[in-house]
Amino acid sequence: MQAILQTGDGYAPTSTGPLIDNAADWLEFATVPLPDVGEGQALIHIRRAAVNPSDIHFIKGEYGQPRLHGQVAGFEGCGDVVVGPKSLIGQRVAFVAGPGAWAEYVTVDAATCIPLHPAISDNDATGQIVNPLTARAMMGMAADAGDAVIITAATSQLGKLMIAMGRDMGVKTIAVVRREVDLGADVMLNTQSPDFIANAKAALSVLKPRMMLDAVCEQASETLFTLMPNRARWVSYGKLSNDAPHLTQMGQLIFLGKRIEGFWLTQWFRDTSPADKMAAITDVQTRFADGRWTTDVAAELRLDQVVDGLATAIRKPDGKTIIVVR
Ligand SMILES: NC(=O)c1ccc[n+]([C@@H]2O[C@H](COP(=O)([O-])OP(=O)(O)OC[C@H]3O[C@@H](n4cnc5c(N)ncnc54)[C@H](OP(=O)(O)O)[C@@H]3O)[C@@H](O)[C@H]2O)c1
Structure with missing residues (x-):
C-alpha cells in the first residue's frame, strides 16, 4: 500500500x-x-x-x-x-x-x-473524534466554571466548534484571534490590535470569565489570565505559539486562587466512563449530521x-x- x-x-x-x-x-x-x-x-x-x-x-x-x-x-x-x-x-x-x-x-x-x-x-x-470530543469535553468544563469563557486560536476548527457550542449552551464566548475575522462569538479580541489590552480589560470586567481554553500559550494569554477574576483557570491544551510566556503576577495564584492546568484528550479517554464516552460520541455525530457543526x-x-x-x-x-x- x-x-x-x-x-x-x-x-x-x-x-x-x-x-x-x-x-x-x-x-x-x-x-x-x-x-x-x-x-x-x-x-x-x-x-x-x-x-x-x-x-x-x-x-x-x-x-x-x-x-x-x-x-x-x-x-x-x-x-x-x-x-x-x-x-x-x-x-x-x-x-x-x-x-x-x-x-x-x-x-x-x-x-x-x-x-x-x-x-x-x-x-x-x-x-470526527479528536477535535469534536475535545471541544465537547472542554465546553462542559467551561459551563461548570461560569457563564463566559475565553477561547484562544478561535479561528481553529476547535475554536469554531466551541463557539457554536457556546451559543447552544448559553455560555458567552470571548474569542481571541490574531487577524480580523467574524466568528459569531460574543466578543472578539485581536492580539495584534493596539487596543488589545484596553479591549480585554473592558470585556473581562463585564463578562468575568472564570476559564480560558488556550491553544496558543503566548504572552498575550498570560496578560488575559492576569485580567481574569478570582478563581480563574488557565487551561492549556495546545502550543501553537513558540513563545515561552513568563508569569508576571504569581501572587494571583496565592491570593486570588487562580490555577494553571492542562487538558489532553488522551487523559479524558482514560478518566471518562464508557457510558459518558458513548454519550459524547453520539452527541458529536448528531451535531455534524444536523449541520450545527461542520x-x-x-x-x-x-x-x-x-x-x-x-x-x-x-x-x-x-x-x-x-x-x-x-
Ligand atoms: N489537548 C488536546 O487533547 C487537544 C486535542 C485536539 C486539539 N488540540 C489542539 O487544539 C489546537 C487547535 O487544533 P485545530 O485542529 O482546531 O487547529 P486548526 O484548525 O489546524 O487551526 C490552527 C489555528 O491555529 C492558529 N494559530 C497557529 N499559530 C498561531 C499562533 N502562533 N498564534 C495564534 N494563533 C495561531 C491559526 O490561526 P490563523 O487562522 O490566524 O492562521 C489557526 O486558526 C491545536 O493546538 C491542537 O494541538 C489539543
Missing part, C-alpha cells in the same frame, strides 16, 4: 510549533506491506485522513509520545472496515490510530471504531502529494488540510 512514513525517531529536544518548512525533513512517501490484523482488530481501507496540529508536533518529535522510525504517520481518519468483527465489515467508520492514518490501510482496535451516521460527509467524518477544508492532498505539498497546505487559513486517500 501507499503510505507516508516518519523518518525521525523518539523525541526531539525542540519546541518549534505545528508548522514546517519542508515535510521531506520528517516524512517520506513509500510503498509498504499491508499492516497485520490481530485478534480484536479491524483493518480499515482509508478514505480520508486528517492533518491536525498534533500530527505535525508528532512527526517533529515534539508530542506526548515518541516516534518510531519507519512508522506510518497520522492519527485520525475515516474509512471502511474490510477485515475484523462481522458486525463491522463493510461499515464506514471514524478511527484514531496510534499512529497509521496517512496510508491506504490501517489496523486499529475494533472496539474503538465509530460507525458513522450516513448523513455525515467524509470530510466531517475525517475529523468542517471547513482549506486544502486537499493525495498521499503522493503529501511530502511536497504539506508545508504549504497547512499554512492556508480558514480550514483544515485533508489527505484524500481515495
Whole structure:
C-alpha cells in the first residue's frame, strides 16, 4: 500500500510549533506491506485522513509520545472496515490510530471504531473524534466554571466548534484571534490590535470569565489570565505559539486562587466512563449530521502529494488540510 512514513525517531529536544518548512525533513512517501490484523482488530481501507496540529508536533518529535522510525504517520481518519468483527465489515467508520492514518490501510482496535451516521460527509467524518470530543469535553468544563469563557486560536476548527457550542449552551464566548475575522462569538479580541489590552480589560470586567481554553500559550494569554477574576483557570491544551510566556503576577495564584492546568484528550479517554464516552460520541455525530457543526477544508492532498505539498497546505487559513486517500 501507499503510505507516508516518519523518518525521525523518539523525541526531539525542540519546541518549534505545528508548522514546517519542508515535510521531506520528517516524512517520506513509500510503498509498504499491508499492516497485520490481530485478534480484536479491524483493518480499515482509508478514505480520508486528517492533518491536525498534533500530527505535525508528532512527526517533529515534539508530542506526548515518541516516534518510531519507519512508522506510518497520522492519527485520525475515516474509512471502511474490510477485515475484523462481522458486525463491522463493510461499515464506514471514524478511527484514531496510534499512529497509521496517512496510508491506504490501517489496523486499529475494533472496539474503538465509530460507525458513522450516513448523513455525515467524509470530510466531517475525517475529523470526527479528536477535535469534536475535545471541544465537547472542554465546553462542559467551561459551563461548570461560569457563564463566559475565553477561547484562544478561535479561528481553529476547535475554536469554531466551541463557539457554536457556546451559543447552544448559553455560555458567552470571548474569542481571541490574531487577524480580523467574524466568528459569531460574543466578543472578539485581536492580539495584534493596539487596543488589545484596553479591549480585554473592558470585556473581562463585564463578562468575568472564570476559564480560558488556550491553544496558543503566548504572552498575550498570560496578560488575559492576569485580567481574569478570582478563581480563574488557565487551561492549556495546545502550543501553537513558540513563545515561552513568563508569569508576571504569581501572587494571583496565592491570593486570588487562580490555577494553571492542562487538558489532553488522551487523559479524558482514560478518566471518562464508557457510558459518558458513548454519550459524547453520539452527541458529536448528531451535531455534524444536523449541520450545527461542520468542517471547513482549506486544502486537499493525495498521499503522493503529501511530502511536497504539506508545508504549504497547512499554512492556508480558514480550514483544515485533508489527505484524500481515495
Ligand atoms: N489537548 C488536546 O487533547 C487537544 C486535542 C485536539 C486539539 N488540540 C489542539 O487544539 C489546537 C487547535 O487544533 P485545530 O485542529 O482546531 O487547529 P486548526 O484548525 O489546524 O487551526 C490552527 C489555528 O491555529 C492558529 N494559530 C497557529 N499559530 C498561531 C499562533 N502562533 N498564534 C495564534 N494563533 C495561531 C491559526 O490561526 P490563523 O487562522 O490566524 O492562521 C489557526 O486558526 C491545536 O493546538 C491542537 O494541538 C489539543
